[in-house]
Amino acid sequence: MNKITIIGAGRVGETTAQILAEEELCREIALMDVREGIPEGIALDILQMAPFFEFDCSINGSSDPQILRDSDLVIVTAGLPRKPGMSRSDVLEANVRIIDGVTDQIMQYAPDAMVLIVSNPVDTLTYRVAQRTGWDRNRIFGQAGVLDAARMASFIAQETGFSALDITTMVLGGHGDTMVPVPRFCTINGIPISHFISEERIAAIMERTRQGGAEILALRKNSSAYDAPGAAVAAMVDAIVNNRRRLLSCVALLEGEYGESDIAMGVPCVLGERGMESIIELDLNARERADFDRSASAVRADIERLNSLSLS
Numbered sequence: 001m002n003k004i005t006i007i008g009a010g011r012v013g014e015t016t017a018q019i020l021a022e023e024e025l026c027r028e029i030a031l032m033d034v035r036e037g038i039p040e041g042i043a044l045d046i047l048q049m050a051p052f053f054e055f056d057c058s059i060n061g062s063s064d065p066q067i068l069r070d071s072d073l074v075i076v077t078a079g080l081p082r083k084p085g086m087s088r089s090d091v092l093e094a095n096v097r098i099i100d101g102v103t104d105q106i107m108q109y110a111p112d113a114m115v116l117i118v119s120n121p122v123d124t125l126t127y128r129v130a131q132r133t134g135w136d137r138n139r140i141f142g143q144a145g146v147l148d149a150a151r152m153a154s155f156i157a158q159e160t161g162f163s164a165l166d167i168t169t170m171v172l173g174g175h176g177d178t179m180v181p182v183p184r185f186c187t188i189n190g191i192p193i194s195h196f197i198s199e200e201r202i203a204a205i206m207e208r209t210r211q212g213g214a215e216i217l218a219l220r221k222n223s224s225a226y227d228a229p230g231a232a233v234a235a236m237v238d239a240i241v242n243n244r245r246r247l248l249s250c251v252a253l254l255e256g257e258y259g260e261s262d263i264a265m266g267v268p269c270v271l272g273e274r275g276m277e278s279i280i281e282l283d284l285n286a287r288e289r290a291d292f293d294r295s296a297s298a299v300r301a302d303i304e305r306l307n308s309l310s311l312s
């Protein structure tokens with residue numbers, strides 16, 4: 001991939017840019033932010049890491065949306081993070097206004113790009129970008145489940161003492177309190193986690209996963225998480241850039257899959273050079289299905305709130 005632009009040079013945007021550079025996932029990284037000077041400063045700072053990490057891609061920053069030109073992929077991290085005590089949905093109204101403006105800039109300057117949404121509430125904003133652009137759904141997707149699955153994997157690693165490298169996890173649904181960790185699809189080197197962890201402890205890990213973002217927010221106080229989120233975004237970029245066709249939980253626009261349409265939420269997807277290439281439909285059992293439906297209802301409530309706002 002030649003050029004990736006990150007819109008929103010805040011904490012998540014900066015961390016993502018750093019990892020993309022360190023891993024040399026493209027030849028050109030651009031950072032865009034409304035705060036003048038900040039994207040330029042961050043770009044310079046990261047560039048000066050090059051001798052240590054041995055990368056030679058270019059990194060530039062600007063407040064001018066023209067920096068979007070020729071982007072193959074645009075990552076959207078612009079918008080307010082929630083504060084302690086808030087849900088991600090509480091920043092919907094503020095962030096949809098930001099995302100609408102950003103979407104228009106992408107359509108104007110990078111009409112052929114793929115778009116990866118990170119800003120919260122990520123399911124509803126991914127839906128909004130898909131609606132506003134009208135682009136094919138393979139080009140518009142969001143990050144949630146990769147991070148939530150990594151959180152769950154790290155909790156399982158702590159619980160069992162096994163390496164996180166051997167742990168595979170799956171988290172579906174909306175990126176909120178109703179997200180759906182699916183222990184039936186969680187294994188340690190192919191062995192179901194129920195072989196190692198009691199039902200009661202699995203339930204506790206599922207709940208800690210659902211509250212994973214809030215736990216960090218409560219501890220960091222002035223900031224929500226950004227280190228693991230940046231790494232999660234970079235893992236998705238790596239899958240696309242290297243056409244790995246990885247099976248990852250991504251926020252995707254549903255067109256009948258899982259019995260849902262006119263909604264975006266976390267489902268297992270194939271991620272490759274064409275972006276969100278396909279959705280894998282799993283046979284959920286009754287309990288998983290009920291949890292998935294409950295999560296869909298929560299996302300739908302946000303979409304309804306979005307539709308009731310007077311937006312241009």
Ligand SMILES: NC(=O)C1=CN([C@@H]2O[C@H](COP(=O)(O)OP(=O)(O)OC[C@H]3O[C@@H](n4cnc5c(N)ncnc54)[C@H](O)[C@@H]3O)[C@@H](O)[C@H]2O)C=CC1
Nearest residue numbers: 008009010011012033034078079080081118119120122229
């Ligand atoms: N999907 C996920 O898993 C995660 C999502 N997030 C979300 O990502 C977003 C960013 O979080 P942070 O980086 O911590 O926030 P931050 O406040 O550090 O950064 C946000 C940046 O967006 C910029 N911005 C605002 N309006 C803009 C516009 N119109 N154009 C360009 N830039 C604009 C701000 O100036 C700021 O630099 C939040 O909505 C947060 O909730 C954060 C972590 C994980």
Ligand SMILES: O=C([O-])CC(=O)C(=O)O
Nearest residue numbers: 082088120213214224225
């Ligand atoms: O908790 C938040 O608001 C940020 C986020 O989405 C996460 O870290 O999962």
